[in-house]
Amino acid sequence: MTEDGTTAGGLSLDAARQALAAQPFSGLLGARITEFGAGGATLELDIRTELEQQHGFVHGGVLSYAADNALTFAAGAVLGPAIVTGGFSIQYLRPARGRVLRARAEVVHAGRRQAVCRCDLTVTGEDGAETLCAVAQGTVMSLNERGRGELTT
Template identity: 70%
Template sequence: MTELSLQSAQKVLDSQPFSGLVGARLTEFGNGAATLEVDVREELLQQNGFLHGGVLSYAADNSITFAAGSTLGSAVLTGGFSIQYVRPATGRTLAARATVVHTGRRQAVVRCDLYTVSHEGAEALCAVAQGTVLSARPT
């Protein structure tokens, strides 16, 4: 996705039906980084009133892939990722901030910190993730 701007990257995100379902948006993209945000709303919560872990996993996966795409090019696929939940996610907005740790010719390793933002603007770390993204370009 090196040739894409934030606006173009958002169009790619908008073309993903699931991203539209959760209301995701990119607020940062390029130079080995991407931030994906999702507003917290009732239908994204689990039974105890916290943001569902699946929403956090989705945000980590997509922000990791977009960050890697800014260094590997637009044809990328998640090779795998792991996520560790630090605390229950509550607040107004979820922000998944991904940064490329290493890019090779065909893959990138990316770290993602997930924060919730309160109504007052305070941030709280709720999960950390790391993943590998593979270039899907033909060899």
């Protein structure tokens, strides 16, 4: 993070929030970025009935969405705004039940054109305790030269 609040990729938390707001699907889910910079990002969303599957757990597609976006935003803090997910894998560890889903991602390694990132997905219960429910890892690729274009996930 630089003195003016921007990352090595030239982005700020405010710019990351604007990029997320430009994604209609993220708006539908009610996702928000709470941390961004220094090769990391945290994405959160409130858990509600519409995001659950038939057994009352957060749907795996919602967990995958959160991991994908968190991984890509973390990479954007290093690679710059013109990026796309190259691929990712997710392992579901336990059913996700709670009030808030949190996806915390960090860059593990970054080169000029791609970054490898990992993400821990947790849920916060009614008692405020956080429980790890899934982990993900992925590769994010730069579309252009560093710092050019718009953040796309």
